[in-house]
Amino acid sequence: MAFTALPTALPALPAETTVAVGNPTLNIAIFAGFVLVTLAVIVRIARGKKTAGEFYTASGGFSGRQNGVAIAGDYLSAASFLGIAGAIALQGYDGFLYSIGFLVAWLVALLLVAELMRNTGRLTMADVLSYRLKQRPVRIATATSVLAVSFFYLLAQMAGAGGLVSLLLGVSGEAAQNLVIAVVGVVMIAYVLIGGMRGTTWVQIIKAVLLIAATAIMTVWVLGKYGLNLSSLFQGAIDKNPAVGEKLLEPGVKYGKNLTTKIDFISLSLALVLGTAGLPHVLQRFYTVPTSKQARKSVEWAIWLIGGFYLLTLVVGYGAGALVGPEEINAAPGKANSAAPLLAFELGGSTFLGIISGIAFATILAVVAGLTITASATFAHDIYREVFKRGEQVAEEKEVRVARIAAIVIGVVAILGGMLAKSQNVAFLVALAFAVAASANLPTILYSLFWKRFNTRGALWSIYGGLISTIVLIIFSPVVSGKAPLTEGGPSPSMITDPNVDFSLFPLDNPGLVTIPLAFFLGWLGTVTSKEFNPQKYAEMEVRSLTGHGVAKALDH
Amino acid sequence: MSNEARTQGDDPYVAVQSTPEFQDLRRKFRGFVFPMTAFFLVWYFVYVLLSIFAPGFMGTKVFGNITIGLLFGLGQFVTTFAITFIYARWANREFDPAADALGARLDGDKEH
Numbered sequence: 001m002a003f004t005a006l007p008t009a010l011p012a013l014p015a016e017t018t019v020a021v022g023n024p025t026l027n028i029a030i031f032a033g034f035v036l037v038t039l040a041v042i043v044r045i046a047r048g049k050k051t052a053g054e055f056y057t058a059s060g061g062f063s064g065r066q067n068g069v070a071i072a073g074d075y076l077s078a079a080s081f082l083g084i085a086g087a088i089a090l091q092g093y094d095g096f097l098y099s100i101g102f103l104v105a106w107l108v109a110l111l112l113v114a115e116l117m118r119n120t121g122r123l124t125m126a127d128v129l130s131y132r133l134k135q136r137p138v139r140i141a142t143a144t145s146v147l148a149v150s151f152f153y154l155l156a157q158m159a160g161a162g163g164l165v166s167l168l169l170g171v172s173g174e175a176a177q178n179l180v181i182a183v184v185g186v187v188m189i190a191y192v193l194i195g196g197m198r199g200t201t202w203v204q205i206i207k208a209v210l211l212i213a214a215t216a217i218m219t220v221w222v223l224g225k226y227g228l229n230l231s232s233l234f235q236g237a238i239d240k241n242p243a244v245g246e247k248l249l250e251p252g253v254k255y256g257k258n259l260t261t262k263i264d265f266i267s268l269s270l271a272l273v274l275g276t277a278g279l280p281h282v283l284q285r286f287y288t289v290p291t292s293k294q295a296r297k298s299v300e301w302a303i304w305l306i307g308g309f310y311l312l313t314l315v316v317g318y319g320a321g322a323l324v325g326p327e328e329i330n331a332a333p334g335k336a337n338s339a340a341p342l343l344a345f346e347l348g349g350s351t352f353l354g355i356i357s358g359i360a361f362a363t364i365l366a367v368v369a370g371l372t373i374t375a376s377a378t379f380a381h382d383i384y385r386e387v388f389k390r391g392e393q394v395a396e397e398k399e400v401r402v403a404r405i406a407a408i409v410i411g412v413v414a415i416l417g418g419m420l421a422k423s424q425n426v427a428f429l430v431a432l433a434f435a436v437a438a439s440a441n442l443p444t445i446l447y448s449l450f451w452k453r454f455n456t457r458g459a460l461w462s463i464y465g466g467l468i469s470t471i472v473l474i475i476f477s478p479v480v481s482g483k484a485p486l487t488e489g490g491p492s493p494s495m496i497t498d499p500n501v502d503f504s505l506f507p508l509d510n511p512g513l514v515t516i517p518l519a520f521f522l523g524w525l526g527t528v529t530s531k532e533f534n535p536q537k538y539a540e541m542e543v544r545s546l547t548g549h550g551v552a553k554a555l556d557h
Numbered sequence: 558m559s560n561e562a563r564t565q566g567d568d569p570y571v572a573v574q575s576t577p578e579f580q581d582l583r584r585k586f587r588g589f590v591f592p593m594t595a596f597f598l599v600w601y602f603v604y605v606l607l608s609i610f611a612p613g614f615m616g617t618k619v620f621g622n623i624t625i626g627l628l629f630g631l632g633q634f635v636t637t638f639a640i641t642f643i644y645a646r647w648a649n650r651e652f653d654p655a656a657d658a659l660g661a662r663l664d665g666d667k668e669h
Contacts, residue, residue, distance in 0.1 A: 093615075093626055097608055100633045104601045107640055111590040231621030238622070249624050250616025251608035262609045269605045273598070296648060303641045307634050450587075539574040546582055547573075547660035 022350035022357070024169045030358030035187055035365070038206060042191060042199035050196050055400050056123050056377035057287040058198035064294035068301020070201045071285050073208030075102075075276075075302065076309055077153075077367040077430065078160035078337075081211060081360060084310070085343075086336030088317020090326055092237065092248030094255055095317055097265075099310040101272030106306065108442075109277040110299040115292035116449045116545040117283060124374075125283050125441070126382045129448055132537035133456040136386050141463040143382035145440035146280040148467055149433050150375040151417070153281070154368060154410070156429030158184070158418020161364045163334035164341070164357065178419045184365055185415035191369040192376070192407045200369045201288060207366040210359050212309055218340075218356070219312040221347050222319030233315065236322030248321065264508045268431055271512030275434030278441030281367075281374040292548045319343055368414060376406035431510060432474060439466030439515040443523045449545060451527070452538060458527030466519030473511035478504040573663055582655050589647060597640055604629055 053059045062070070080102065087095030121127035126142035161184045162177045169180065191200055226233040237248055247253050255265035276282060286295045320329065320339035323346045332338040344356035380403035385394050421429065443462045447454040474480065482502030483494040491497035494504075508514075544550050573579050608615055608626060615626030 093608075093624075093630075096627075096630055097605070100604070100630055101601075104597060104633060104637055107597050107637060108594070110641060111594050111644060229621075231623055234622035246616070249618075249622055250612045250626055252612035255609060256612050265609055266602075266605060269602070273601060293649075293653065296645065300641055300645050303637065307637060311631075311634060536568050536571060539568065540570040542583070543570045543573050543579065543659075543663070546579075546586060547656045547663065549660040549663045 022345050022353035026350055026354040027169060027357050030354045031361045034210075034358055034362045038203045038362075039187075039190065039194070041202055041206070042195035045198060045202060046194055046196070050400055052123060052377075052381065052396050052399050052403070054198065055196040055403055056373065056381070057284070058196070058201055060288060060290045061198070062201060062288045062294075064289055064297025065301050066201070066205060067285055067289045067294070067298040069208050069305065070204040070288070071282065071298055071302035072212070072305035072309070073204030073363075073366055074281055074285060074370045075306055076208065076211055076363070078157055078164070078360060078364045080309070080313065081215070081363055082160060082164065082334075082337040082340055083430070084313050085317045085320060086329065086339035087254075088314060089237075089320035089324070089329055089339040089343075090336055091253040092244065092318070092321070093251045094253050094265075096314055097251055097255075098268075098272075099313060101269050102276070103303070103307050103310055105273045105276035106299060106303045108274065109282070110296070110303065112449070113277040113283070113445060114286050114295045114299045117445075118286045118289065118292045118295035119545045119548045119551050120449075120541055121287060123287065124378050124381045125280050125445075126378070129444055129459060131448065131541045132534050133448070133454075133459055134532075136390075138456060138459050139382040139386045141460050142441075142444075143378045143386075145436065145463050145467045146378045146382075147375055148471070149278075149280055149437045149441065150371050150378075150410075151413070152429060152433035152436060153279070154371050154375075154414040155417045155421045156433065157364045157368045157371070158414050159421040159429060160337060161361065162418055162422030163337045164360055164364075177422060181418040181422065182415050184361070184368065185411050185418070188365055188368045188372060188414075189408055189411040191365070192372050192411070193404055197284075197288060197373050200366070200373055203362075203366045204370060207359070207362045208305070211363055212305060212312075214356055214359050215309060215312045215316060218319070218344060218347065219315040222315050222323070222343070225319075225323070230315070233318050233322060237318045240322050240325040243326070248318075260507050263513065264510055267508050267510040267513035270516055271431065271435040271438045271510055274442050274512075274516060275436075275438035278437035278445060279433070280378065280437075280441070281370045284370075284374040284377070291551060316340055316343060323347070372407050372410050372414070375410050376403045379403065379406040379410075432479075435474070435510055435512045435515065436467060436470050438512055439470045439519045440464075441466075443516070443519045447523050447527070448541075452542075453527055453533065454523070455527050455530050455532040457530035457532070458523045458525075461526030462519045462523030465522035466515055469515045469518055470511050473506045473508075473515060476503060476505040477509055477511065478507070479509050480504065569663060573659065576659075578655075578659055582652075582659060585655065586652060589644070589652075593640060593644065597636060600636060601633065604633055 051059070080099070084095055084099045087098055089095070117128050120131055125146055126139040129142045130138040158181055162181050169176070191203055195203070222233065223230070226236060234249055238245055241248060244253055255261045285298065289295050289298055317339065320343040324339065324342045329336065329339045329342060332342060341353055341357050341360065345353040380399050384402045385399065440463050443466065444459050447458060447462070478494060481492070481494045481496045482504035483492045485492050485499045492499040607629065615624060615629065617625045619625060619628060
């Protein structure tokens with residue numbers, strides 16, 4: 001796990017001593033309220049029969065500002081809200097450091113990817129990558145990696161739902177947690193099937209506004225308690241955490257332990273900064289606006305909102321450290337993930353906790369829905385058409401029907417995966433998704449947008465090479481097995497908790513440092529060893545990508 | 558959307574691509590985004606490396622409990638916001654008119 005606390009910071013408390021905070025009935029009521037309101041919105045705006053364009057991209061009908069808010073909604077997932085706040089609460093500066101990577105990454109999307117993607121693609125990420133290459137193999141490769149990234153990201157969100165629920169509903173039993181994960185999954189499927197991309201986007205917008213507003217309230221509240229003085233807030237966090245003390249204010253609590261953890265953090269940073277612009281559900285959002293200018297505006301808005309949010313998270317995180325304290329956070333069922341909800345309880349009692357946790361649930365729900373739309377569009381548009389129909393024309397109705405079925409299947413997989421992954425730290429699982437996105441997707445995206453010579457072999461080597469190397473290195477990393485137990489004779493914090501099982505041949509938790517350069521290298525190597533080049537398609541793609549020709553025309557006239 | 562509908566024969570895109578105006582447009586775009594990307598990546602990794610290998614320096618207090626590391630971190634926010642602002646202004650003022658003009662010319666070529 002990425003953000004387990006320092007072993008010295010806490011005595012091991014048995015799980016049975018934890019009691020639910022707040023009023024579970026109230027928490028459920030607020031969450032149910034959100035679900036009902038958003039479902040009502042979705043039903044109202046759902047428009048008759050859905051074409052593929054409508055189902056996957058809302059026919060490009062959103063404005064840049066709306067889409068920017070929705071992007072923030074997609075991106076400010078449970079990992080940001082719960083994971084980063086918890087990391088700052090327990091590890092101080094290192095958690096903040098983590099959030100900066102998530103923000104800076106947006107500049108890659110803004111400068112290099114968003115507008116050119118919008119100009120050259122229409123329905124899925126594979127539209128762009130296969131534009132001037134061989135359709136079938138490139139679409140299949142892209143879709144495979146899109147599905148892999150979506151799977152990791154879905155797991156993270158569902159795991160977040162499971163961890164949160166034990167805290168908020170006072171249920172720590174397996175069955176009850178699983179039930180809640182199932183409920184989240186079923187509601188999400190309903191969003192996707194009824195609302196398609198249009199409905200899902202509106203859910204994101206509503207959720208983003210609620211999340212940012214609630215976090216802003218918490219921030220002001222916390223700062224108010226410290227006389228609007230950041231320095232005294234930090235002092236409060238230091239006083240409450242004597243085990244770490246002043247070190248909370250400097251980097252290194254988590255990543256500074258030894259050279260391996262240091263290199264691990266560099267690896268993580270690389271994956272964060274290059275992964276965002278390769279996340280399929282983020283890229284899909286660029287198709288929900290009509291033009292590249294609106295795509296640019298979307299990213300502008302997203303950067304302001306996301307950056308502002310992480311600044312708030314800094315205060316919320318240290319606030320949780322100061323007002324709740326590491327012992328209570330570590331003793332709570334969700335550990336680091338429960339720092340923000342516990343702070344809400346500390347500030348405003350069970351009502352505020354109910355509101356914050358309702359929003360946290362809504363966050364998970366909305367992000368999962370966005371991921372599912374993207375994954376199902378990819379399945380229907382790229383895999384179904386290319387693999388099952390071998391590229392022959394598929395009636396659009398048929399394709400949308402396949403996408404709907406895919407959404408249900410993906411939802412079920414997410415539910416089952418979430419049940420299995422519920423004890424994993426959500427921020428860490430998201431980091432894995434970023435590693436795959438940065439290795440398997442981004443090199444090919446950049447090459448196909450900027451490198452004239454790039455061709456099919458380069459794309460395939462880069463995508464499969466990046467994907468396979470990332471997954472293999474994760475399997476043989478300490479994340480999966482072999483971490484030393486935190487307490488003598490206790491379970492290993494790895495995924496496989498038996499400390500006797502150890503096949504961690506690769507020393508880093510985050511494979512990006514190896515796999516990202518490897519994927520770039522393979523893309524180059526594959527390209528230069530193949531003679532394929534299509535000057536017409538290259539001209540068409542480049543001219544369109546820069547002038548927006550073809551996209552804007554259809555909408556302006 | 559008319560993405561699929563396009564003429565294949567006398568390729569207008571190849572013609573446009575080889576015009577000096579298009580070459581200029583591409584140079585203009587890359588001339589802006591590539592250096593900007595290099596700048597923010599270097600600045601970000603300098604920050605990360607300092608955090609990892611010079612935690613003591615980053616933990617130096619400037620005033621109260623405000624450390625150099627915190628100020629550098631906030632500096633990352635400032636540069637990110639600034640680049641966003643500068644790029645958007647540049648794109649709206651400098652890039653879009655040139656790109657739109659070329660796009661319009663392509664329409665003119667095709668529609669006779």
